[in-house]
Each structure stands twice: as C-alpha cells, then as structure tokens.
Amino acid sequence: MSKRPRYRWRTWFRGRLPRALVGLFPKGLKDCGQHEWFRFDDETDRCYHCEVGERPHQHMPVDWDSDLWRDLVRLADEGDADYQQLIRKLKREEREGELTRAA
Numbered sequence: 001m002s003k004r005p006r007y008r009w010r011t012w013f014r015g016r017l018p019r020a021l022v023g024l025f026p027k028g029l030k031d032c033g034q035h036e037w038f039r040f041d042d043e044t045d046r047c048y049h050c051e052v053g054e055r056p057h058q059h060m061p062v063d064w065d066s067d068l069w070r071d072l073v074r075l076a077d078e079g080d081a082d083y084q085q086l087i088r089k090l091k092r093e094e095r096e097g098e099l100t101r102a103a
C-alpha cells in the first residue's frame, strides 16, 4: 500500500481562508512524506504542509505558466499590495539568478 502525502487538506484550507482563521488549520507536526517548498527567509526553505520540512534555501526557478503564478498575478492586479510586492521580489530574484548563471 503506497502512502499518500499527509496534511494536504490543511494546506488547502489555509490557502482559502481569511488570515484570521488560518490558525484553525496548523501545519502538521509529523513529516508529510513529500515536502513542497517555499522560501521562508534568505537562508531557509520550509514545507507548506508540515513543521518538520526545513532545508537550506535552494533556488527554484519560477514556473511562469503555472496556475499558482497566474493566481498571484490576478490577486496583484486586483490591488493586493502584499502580492504586488511578492511578484516584484520574485521577478527581481529571477533576474539576479539569470545574471549569476550567465556570469
């Protein structure tokens, strides 16, 4: 029997609830079994799904055609300043990454 990754429904709820309610669905405490990473700070990546998932930051190219990216752009276009700032930051990091790779 293959085990499915844990805690996906919690992540799903966190992505759809107002921020004030996100605490009702905390990340899982155990290893989710298949980490999916986001950049937590300059040095660290963390898993969306569990508290265990943490690693030194690794550059991950942005998939500009992904649904996630399209959702980000839509939210920014609707005027959300946090998302507008996030998009500027991601675009800047991609440019810097390309310059580093080209050098």
Ligand SMILES: [Zn+2]
Pocket: 031, 032, 033, 034, 035, 036, 047, 048, 049, 050, 051, 052, 053
């Ligand atoms: Zn995980």
